[in-house]
Structure formats: structure tokens, C-alpha cells
Amino acid sequence: MSRIVQKYGGSSVASAEKIKHVAGRIAARRRAGDDVVAVVSAMGDTTDDLIELAQQITSHPVAREMDVLLSTGEIVSSTLLSMALNEEGLDAISLTGAQAGIHTDEVYGRARIAEIETGRMERELAAGRVVIVAGFQGISENFDVTTLGRGGSDTTAVALAAALHADACEIYTDVPGIFTADPRVVPQARPLKDIGYEEMLELATTGARVMHARAVEVGAIYGVDILVASTFDASAPGTLIHKETTMEQGNKVRGIAHQDRIAKVTVRGVPDQPGIAARIFEPLAAANVSVDTIVQNASVENLTDLTFTVAPGDLEGALDVVNKMLPVIGGSSVVSAPDLGTVSVVGTGMASAPGYAARMFKTLFDNKINIEMISTSDIRITCVVDADKVGDAVRALHAAFELDRG
Amino acid sequence: MSRIVQKYGGSSVASAEKIKHVAGRIAARRRAGDDVVAVVSAMGDTTDDLIELAQQITSHPVAREMDVLLSTGEIVSSTLLSMALNEEGLDAISLTGAQAGIHTDEVYGRARIAEIETGRMERELAAGRVVIVAGFQGISENFDVTTLGRGGSDTTAVALAAALHADACEIYTDVPGIFTADPRVVPQARPLKDIGYEEMLELATTGARVMHARAVEVGAIYGVDILVASTFDASAPGTLIHKETTMEQGNKVRGIAHQDRIAKVTVRGVPDQPGIAARIFEPLAAANVSVDTIVQNASVENLTDLTFTVAPGDLEGALDVVNKMLPVIGGSSVVSAPDLGTVSVVGTGMASAPGYAARMFKTLFDNKINIEMISTSDIRITCVVDADKVGDAVRALHAAFELDRG
Numbered sequence: 001m002s003r004i005v006q007k008y009g010g011s012s013v014a015s016a017e018k019i020k021h022v023a024g025r026i027a028a029r030r031r032a033g034d035d036v037v038a039v040v041s042a043m044g045d046t047t048d049d050l051i052e053l054a055q056q057i058t059s060h061p062v063a064r065e066m067d068v069l070l071s072t073g074e075i076v077s078s079t080l081l082s083m084a085l086n087e088e089g090l091d092a093i094s095l096t097g098a099q100a101g102i103h104t105d106e107v108y109g110r111a112r113i114a115e116i117e118t119g120r121m122e123r124e125l126a127a128g129r130v131v132i133v134a135g136f137q138g139i140s141e142n143f144d145v146t147t148l149g150r151g152g153s154d155t156t157a158v159a160l161a162a163a164l165h166a167d168a169c170e171i172y173t174d175v176p177g178i179f180t181a182d183p184r185v186v187p188q189a190r191p192l193k194d195i196g197y198e199e200m201l202e203l204a205t206t207g208a209r210v211m212h213a214r215a216v217e218v219g220a221i222y223g224v225d226i227l228v229a230s231t232f233d234a235s236a237p238g239t240l241i242h243k244e245t246t247m248e249q250g251n252k253v254r255g256i257a258h259q260d261r262i263a264k265v266t267v268r269g270v271p272d273q274p275g276i277a278a279r280i281f282e283p284l285a286a287a288n289v290s291v292d293t294i295v296q297n298a299s300v301e302n303l304t305d306l307t308f309t310v311a312p313g314d315l316e317g318a319l320d321v322v323n324k325m326l327p328v329i330g331g332s333s334v335v336s337a338p339d340l341g342t343v344s345v346v347g348t349g350m351a352s353a354p355g356y357a358a359r360m361f362k363t364l365f366d367n368k369i370n371i372e373m374i375s376t377s378d379i380r381i382t383c384v385v386d387a388d389k390v391g392d393a394v395r396a397l398h399a400a401f402e403l404d405r406g
Numbered sequence: 407m408s409r410i411v412q413k414y415g416g417s418s419v420a421s422a423e424k425i426k427h428v429a430g431r432i433a434a435r436r437r438a439g440d441d442v443v444a445v446v447s448a449m450g451d452t453t454d455d456l457i458e459l460a461q462q463i464t465s466h467p468v469a470r471e472m473d474v475l476l477s478t479g480e481i482v483s484s485t486l487l488s489m490a491l492n493e494e495g496l497d498a499i500s501l502t503g504a505q506a507g508i509h510t511d512e513v514y515g516r517a518r519i520a521e522i523e524t525g526r527m528e529r530e531l532a533a534g535r536v537v538i539v540a541g542f543q544g545i546s547e548n549f550d551v552t553t554l555g556r557g558g559s560d561t562t563a564v565a566l567a568a569a570l571h572a573d574a575c576e577i578y579t580d581v582p583g584i585f586t587a588d589p590r591v592v593p594q595a596r597p598l599k600d601i602g603y604e605e606m607l608e609l610a611t612t613g614a615r616v617m618h619a620r621a622v623e624v625g626a627i628y629g630v631d632i633l634v635a636s637t638f639d640a641s642a643p644g645t646l647i648h649k650e651t652t653m654e655q656g657n658k659v660r661g662i663a664h665q666d667r668i669a670k671v672t673v674r675g676v677p678d679q680p681g682i683a684a685r686i687f688e689p690l691a692a693a694n695v696s697v698d699t700i701v702q703n704a705s706v707e708n709l710t711d712l713t714f715t716v717a718p719g720d721l722e723g724a725l726d727v728v729n730k731m732l733p734v735i736g737g738s739s740v741v742s743a744p745d746l747g748t749v750s751v752v753g754t755g756m757a758s759a760p761g762y763a764a765r766m767f768k769t770l771f772d773n774k775i776n777i778e779m780i781s782t783s784d785i786r787i788t789c790v791v792d793a794d795k796v797g798d799a800v801r802a803l804h805a806a807f808e809l810d811r812g
Contacts (some may be wrong), residue, residue: 056422
């Protein structure tokens with residue numbers, strides 16, 4: 001008998017029919033003898049609908065109230081799934097984040113889990129019940145409802161798996177796993193059998209939106225193996241995210257990630273002295289502009305160029321801030337480009353083996369794709385390119401690194 | 407400076423526009439210096455929509471899960487109203503039933519409030535905040551969500567007014583108060599200036615569905631004066647439900663209540679001996695048949711007839727039970743009538759003054775309306791009549807008791 005934590009995303013519980021399907025899967029698992037804790041997201045577009053409702057009231061909803069409002073979406077789906085399991089003849093109970101003992105800090109909209117009190121869940125499991133937990137939410141020290149941010153139900157599931165010492169953590173979604181690239185862009189893309197935590201993190205933060213990055217972090221910290229698999233296709237094995245124990249020979253590139261649209265801002269002629277970066281990025285953070293990649297060129301005559309990327313919707317706000325700061329920091333000019341995208345190759349040990357960067361740049365050159373900006377980590381190389389070249393770049397790199405060959 | 411508890415019903419918060427209107431009313435009150443606690447129902451048809459969703463999953467939803475599901479409707483409207491108040495520049499906070507400290511027993515679907523811990527509400531009020539409480543819900547000893555039954559937000563409001571020692575309790579709805587009869591049936595019906603708790607209880611339980619009967623009971627027990635008034639017409643004074651302190655001269659009938667459709671079941675030839683009634687009504691309760699009025703005729707030769715009324719939807723279930731019990735209790739036959747209604751005259755002191763019953767019966771006779779069954783309390787006389795005569799009966803009685811004259 002194993003203890004399993006599962007998570008079903010919004011598209012897996014989008015209708016009464018789909019909820020019944022999920023109940024059938026859980027019931028089969030339970031009848032096979034496993035203890036099951038299932039985390040659910042809100043049904044289909046519920047979260048967007050609730051945001052829309054709030055927007056009809058005010059363009060600046062209070063963050064605390066927004067969290068309480070959004071938390072209801074997951075509560076609704078958790079009760080319906082529990083009803084469906086009871087209808088299947090199983091004993092099941094739904095728990096809100098608060099009832100499941102998920103304690104967080106009080107940063108509304110992107111709270112972090114501080115501690116999980118498992119007492120109630122353990123009692124329900126001991127009583128033979130399937131436990132359904134409303135994902136994406138927790139409770140603060142002050143007994144206020146918090147939410148973990150978009151995709152937070154993944155984090156709920158992985159954190160519960162760690163706290164409950166589960167034997168497995170399974171994330172069910174509408175795709176059969178983590179792909180070598182977005183299959184909508186690369187028809188030859190194929191699901192990976194497994195992938196390391198760090199590789200998954202790089203994929204998640206550079207555009208492969210299958211998993212919430214923080215869920216992967218939690219998995220890495222607590223050593224929770226995470227299976228990402230399809231809710232609807234039980235025959236597909238899915239992808240296991242885990243600590244890589246064998247250093248495979250052969251292809252060290254695991255996947256190609258991309259972002260369709262980003263914008264770039266460059267501050268030119270900035271004096272190369274300590275504290276300059278803070279004087280730009282602190283006011284950007286204060287203005288709620290989320291900065292993605294930052295690159296600073298080598299300085300020439302003690303002047304340097306500082307470039308960063310933002311979501312297109314944040315470009316205007318970023319330019320406001322940077323133009324205001326320009327006289328203070330003594331830069332010469334601000335230039336921006338709105339219609340860019342990124343393409344990244346990701347793989348463990350890539351940096352320790354030579355030639356990957358060169359092959360990436362040559363592939364882009366051969367395909368007449370100009371590189372606007374480069375940034376790298378130990379296991380990732382990202383190039384900023386024209387937005388309308390992103391698809392070509394992903395397909396060319398997928399072929400060049402022979403990812404279609406398995 | 408007064409402390410006010412207000413309640414806004416589902417039709418008062420049915421849309422973003424209406425929520426903003428309610429926020430405007432609360433803001434005006436707050437700016438005038440009052441402390442305000444506002445209880446809200448779910449938006450418009452939300453509760454029905456959630457029930458429909460559960461029905462798509464199962465025809466027998468687990469009661470505990472149903473309560474969690476339904477409680478989300480009031481949570482949603484409470485957060486939206488809080489956002490709207492913040493948008494108006496006021497400091498406001500929404501609280502769920504649990505956060506408001508509303509402790510109940512564990513009878514899902516019709517829980518009763520056991521105790522209200524006012525600590526959190528008092529702190530928020532002391533901090534100058536408007537407190538919005540999600541109506542209709544509480545929390546059990548086991549930290550499970552419970553609901554108080556249809557119309558339960560009224561009860562929430564009156565109980566909060568009692569627990570917070572509020573100076574006033576105001577129930578805002580889509581009608582301007584308690585009418586002498588349903589204005590859709592009697593165009594001459596007019597709102598009452600005031601009414602006693604017991605009269606209001608009789609009106610509420612015999613068809614005037616403006617107030618939740620349990621809210622009136624709580625008001626009577628704790629001596630909370632309840633103003634029922636219009637959300638949309640601020641010029642209408644509303645009706646004050648309170649302890650009647652003056653015994654008015656003149657018309658002792660305060661209103662005519664009615665029920666459009668009920669069904670009647672008569673068990674004939676029942677041996678008149680102790681325990682017979684229990685042997686009929688216990689299995690009915692076990693089968694979830696809610697019995698309304700019960701009448702037992704005087705026995706003739708130690709045999710009696712036992713008649714009771716039920717909602718039309720419960721008739722089939724009631725007949726199943728009674729026919730099964732007939733051999734056990736030794737009755738001779740069961741007869742039923744499906745298409746009936748009730749009409750009631752209600753007024754304090756009616757029983758102590760002669761002639762009211764006679765005038766009621768004569769009025770019905772003069773209008774060729776046959777009486778199928780009679781039941782009375784100290785302050786109410788109810789006649790069961792043909793369903794299609796209910797409207798005529800209400801109009802005739804409204805005129806006969808001169809209720810249109812004020």
C-alpha cells in the first residue's frame with residue numbers, strides 16, 4: 001500500500017463530466033489499495049471569471065480580498081470531486097487550504113508555504129478517506145486566506161507530498177508530460193521520460209508552462225519525485241522530474257523552451273560604478289514591473305550598457321521608471337524594442353561540455369535569425385530574437401540538437 | 407455614533423452595479439459616523455447555480471460537501487462588496503463565517519448558531535473598518551463549514567446584532583417592508599409600520615417569505631429590533647419587527663399570509679390510542695418528508711382521522727410511507743388531495759378577542775370558497791382551500807379585515 005498525492009489541473013476538472021472521470025481514476029487507485037490525497041485547481045476558466053468579476057467592481061482590487069475571492073474556485077471543485085467520489089461509493093472529504101493546515105506568509109497573491117500541519121489530513125487518511133484538498137491556497141498566521149499565485153496548485157501538491165512523506169507525487173494535466181519543445185511549435189517534439197529538477201526549473205522559467213516553477217523548487221529541496229502525466233490518456237507514461245543520478249552519455253540538451261513575446265530595454269552610457277543597478281531595479285520593482293533577464297555589457301571607458309527584458313505589458317511602465325531615473329544615474333539614453341521573443345536550450349552539464357553555445361549560434365545564423373541578446377546559466381543558453389522568428393528558431397534548434405530522435 | 411448591523415439579500419447584490427450601489431449606501435452610513443457590520447447573501451441565483459452544478463455530479467450530494475460548496479457564494483459577494491467599499495475610499499474587510507467566529511452545531515444544511523466569538527470583528531471595528539460578513543454560514547467544533555439553511559443570512563445578521571450589542575439591525579431586501587399581504591396578489595396591500603415578533607413568525611411560516619423564521623426567533627429571544635426595508639428605495643421607511651409594547655386598539659389582524667400550493671394527506675379510521683401519531687410521523691421524518699400542518703379530528707367510536715399537509719413535491723413520498731404504515735397502525739384508508747393552498751389571518755390578541763374566526767369563515771363562505779381544513783394558533787387562523795381559490799381568498803380577507811385602510 002502506497003501513499004499518493006495527485007494534482008488535477010483546471011482543464012482536468014473543467015466540467016461535471018470531467019470531474020466524474022477524475023473521480024473514476026482516483027477510485028481505481030484507492031481500490032487498488034493506495035491512500036490518495038488529491039489536490040485540485042479551479043474548474044476551467046473559473047479563476048479568470050472571478051478576476052473579471054472583481055474588475056467590474058474596481059481596477060485595483062484589494063489584494064487580501066482578491067485572494068479570498070479566488071480561493072473559492074478551488075473550494076468549489078474540491079467539493080464537487082468529493083461528491084463524485086462519494087457517488088462512486090468511496091469515502092471522501094474535501095478540505096480547504098486552511099483545513100488542510102497549509103500555513104503561509106501574508107504576501108497576498110503570491111504567498112509562500114511556511115508550514116503544513118498534517119494532523120487533520122492524517123486523521124482523515126487513517127479513517128480510510130480519500131482527501132481532496134483545494135489547491136493554490138493557504139491561511140496566514142492571522143487566519144486570513146492567501147493564494148500562492150498562478151499555478152500554485154502544483155506547489156500545494158508537491159508540498160503536501162513532502163509533508164505527508166508520500167511515496168509518489170503525480171501532477172495530472174492536459175498534456176502527456178514535459179516535451180522536448182512546445183508541440184504546437186514543433187510537431188516532432190516528444191515527451192521526455194525523465195528530467196532533472198534544475199533542467200525543469202530552467203524550462204519552466206523560460207517558457208515551458210507545464211509546471212509551476214516553485215513546485216519544482218519545493219520538489220528539489222525535499223527530494224520529491226514528481227510525475228507529470230495526462231489526465232485523459234492513461235496509456236502515456238508521463239515525465240518523471242527527479243534528482244538525476246546517472247550522468248547520461250550522448251545528447252545533453254533536454255529541451256528547447258521559448259517565450260513568444262517579450263520587450264527589451266537598454267540604458268546606454270551608464271557609469272560603471274557600484275550601486276547603479278540597484279538604482280534602476282529597485283524603482284522598477286516598486287512600480288511592480290517584473291524584470292526577466294538582465295545583461296550588463298563589459299564597460300568601455302568606464303561606461304556600460306544595461307539591458308533587461310520585461311513582459312510586453314510592462315514595457316510602458318518600465319520606460320516611465322527608467323526615463324525618470326536616467327538623470328539620477330547619469331546614463332546617456334534609453335532605447336527599447338517591443339517585438340522580441342526568446343529561445344532557450346536547456347540541459348544539465350551543457351556548460352561543462354564545449355560546443356553547445358557555438359552550435360546554437362550557428363544554427364540561428366544558418367537560419368538567418370539575428371541574435372539581439374544572449375544570457376546563460378550553467379544549464380541553459382537563451383537568445384533573444386525577433387518575435388516573428390521564434391517559431392523558426394525553436395524548430396531549427398530542435399532539429400540541430402537531434403531532440404526528435406529520443 | 408451607533409453600531410449598526412445590516413444585511414443585504416441576494417437580489418441586492420445580484421450584479422457588480424448593485425454591489426456598488428450597496429457600497430454607496432454603507433459608505434454614507436459610515437461617513438455619518440456609524441460603525442457598520444454588513445452581512446451579505448450570495449449574488450442573485452448563485453446558490454441555485456451551485457446546487458445545479460452539484461446535481462450534475464450526483465442526485466444525492468453529501469451534506470457536508472454541499473455546505474462547503476454553497477458557502478462559497480456568500481464568500482464571493484462579501485469580497486466584492488469589500489472591494490467596492492475600498493474603491494469608495496473606505497477601509498473594509500470581508501470575513502467568512504469562520505473568521506467572524508460564528509460557531510454552529512454540525513447539522514449540515516440547517517445548522518444552528520451555538521456561539522459567536524466576536525474578537526476578530528471587534529478588533530476590525532476598533533481599527534475603523536467596515537466589516538463585511540459572508541452570511542448563511544458558520545463553522546463546527548471540528549472546523550467544518552456549515553450552512554444555516556435557505557434565508558440563513560437573515561439569521562446571521564440578527565445573531566451578529568445580538569452578539570455585538572448593536573444599536574440597530576437592518577435587513578435590506580427588494581421590497582419596502584412587511585406587507586399586509588403579498589402585493590402581487592393584493593394590489594391594495596401596504597407595508598406595515600411595525601409588527602410583533604410572534605406575528606412576524608406566523609407570517610413567515612405561513613407564506614410571507616420576506617424574513618427567515620429563525621432570524622425572527624433569534625430577534626425575539628435576544629430582543630433585537632429588526633428593520634426590514636428596501637435596498638433600492640431609501641425613502642420608504644420599512645417595517646420594524648419588535649416586541650409589541652402597546653396593546654393597540656382597533657384592528658388586531660396585521661396581515662394575510664398564503665401558500666400557493668400544498669398537498670393534503672388523510673389517514674382514516676385510525677385507532678385513537680397513544681403512540682399512533684409517532685408511528686406515522688417518525689417514518690415520514692426518516693424519509694425526509696417535511697410535514698407542515700397536522701390536524702387530528704375528535705374520535706368517533708375510538709377511531710379518528712389524522713390529516714397533514716406537505717409540499718406538493720413530497721406528496722408521493724408521503725403516500726409511500728403512509729400506505730406502508732397503514733396495516734401496522736390499523737387505519738382503514740388513505741386519501742389525498744394534491745391541489746390545495748392555504749390562507750392565514752395573523753394578529754396578536756386575535757384569539758383573546760371573539761369573532762375573528764367567524765368573520766374569516768363567513769368571508770370565505772360569501773366568496774364561495776370551500777374550507778378543506780382549519781388549524782389555529784393563539785395569533786393565527788389558517789384555512790386550507792383549493793389552490794385556484796387562494797388568490798380570491800387572500801383578496802377577500804384583506805378587504806374584510808380592512809387591511810387596506812392602514
